[in-house]
Amino acid sequence: MQAPVYPWRGGNRFTLRVDGESFFPHMLSCFEQAQKSIDIELYLVESGRSTRQWIDALLAARERGVQVRCLLDGVGTDGLRASERKELEQGGVVLRFYNPPRLLSGSRLFHRDHRKLFVIDRRLVLVGGTGITDEFCQPDPQTGTARWHEQMLEVEGPVVEDWITLFEYEWERVEERARPGLAAVRRGQVPPLPEGKDGQGRVAYIGAREQKEVVASLLAAVKRSERRVWLATPYFLPSRRIRWALSRAARRGVDVRLLLCGMTIDHPPVRYAGQRYYTRLLKAGVKIYEYQPRFTHLKTALVDDWVSLGSCNFDHWTLHWNLEANQQAVDSELAAAVADSFENDFEQSHLWTLAEWKELPRSHRFKIRFWGQINRWVMWIFGIPR
DSSP states (O other): OOOOOOOOBOSOEEEEEESHHHHHHHHHHHHHHOSSEEEEEESOBOOSHHHHHHHHHHHHHHHTTOEEEEEEETTTTTTSOHHHHHHHHHTTOEEEEESOOOTTOGGGGGOEEOOEEEEETTTEEEEESOOBSHHHHSBOTTTSSBSEEOEEEEEESTTHHHHHHHHHHHHHHTTOSSOOOSOOOOOOOOOOOOSOSSSEEEEEEEOSSSOBHHHHHHHHHHHHOSSEEEEEOSSOOOOHHHHHHHHHHHHTTOEEEEEEEOSOOSOHHHHHHHGGGHHHHHHHTOEEEEEOSSEEOOOEEEETTEEEEESOOOSHHHHHHEEEEEEEEEOHHHHHHHHHHHHHHHHTEEEEOHHHHHTOOHHHHHHHHHHHHHHHHHHHHHTOOO
16 A cells, blocks of 8 residues: 555635634534544643543543544653553544554654644544644633644645545554664655645645655745745754755745744754754845744745645654655635734744844854754764755
8 A cells, every 4th residue: 555645636625723722622622523533643642631621522422423543653642641541442442553662663763653633524634733732732821822832724625535545544554563764765746736726735744655745845835936935843954955945045035934933942952953054044035033932833834825734844853754744735815824823923033133143142152063063963873864
């Protein structure tokens, strides 16, 4: 069984939901309304208030006779209590775990299922970057917003069938004992943009041995960009090809903006390692915004009116090791909603100038050099392309 390169499909409807206080109650409501099936593929689940609500909703669905299947990552669910796993299984929820740690796993342990996919009644999909944790899903009592800034996209229409196919493909093969190691990657041809202007969608994904055309799609979109390239990612460690594409677009007059994490981030060394690329990008005319209020976990690209939103971080670790999946879309209303979200975040961000960047204190420069070198060594050890 070989996963395909998915085509563009028309007639879809998209709804952008920003932050956990918006998408998490809606997710639970979708579970409550499910009549036939709930299929979930998810990286991060940690016990807490959100997980308790999530489990209760799934068990209530099972009591109504709804089939519930959860494909969870074997490492990302370390924070889920064994008693809650047992509760789900005893309630009739079918659990499978992607690549659980084993003795002598070696480098295969790094392969993770990083997708975030919720399919309800095989007619509606929620896709994006969330986990089931209180940081993602519960509003802070003081601010009224979740502590982690995130987006989820609700999708209805013909493209849902491709999401089902992708889920079924991994569901069937997840229990293979030997997980794939590094192997030659088959890079599929990226379908050209559709002729229609609204309701167009396609599934883009990264597999362990199969397609890695999420990257090819982004590069193709940046290459053809005319007005804007706005990219949000929490972990900015892009490949050389992505850096060059962004710089070339900025030099030819395209409005290229990066929305990245500020001081609030769950892995500070990653931020410092990625900042070693700032100087050349700023010289090329790329605008770099660091989000200030909280940790931004967005994984969104807006190129003219083309949108890509999902689990993919566009850093070289993700692109080398993880299973990922993004919804790509050409839809004027969705593009406008994504643009509004970006604009709101830009207003709450620090915009670096080249002059200001050159005045960094020595202590900050040392952190960039130190963590940048550590990152280079890791890439060299594991043979990750730069």
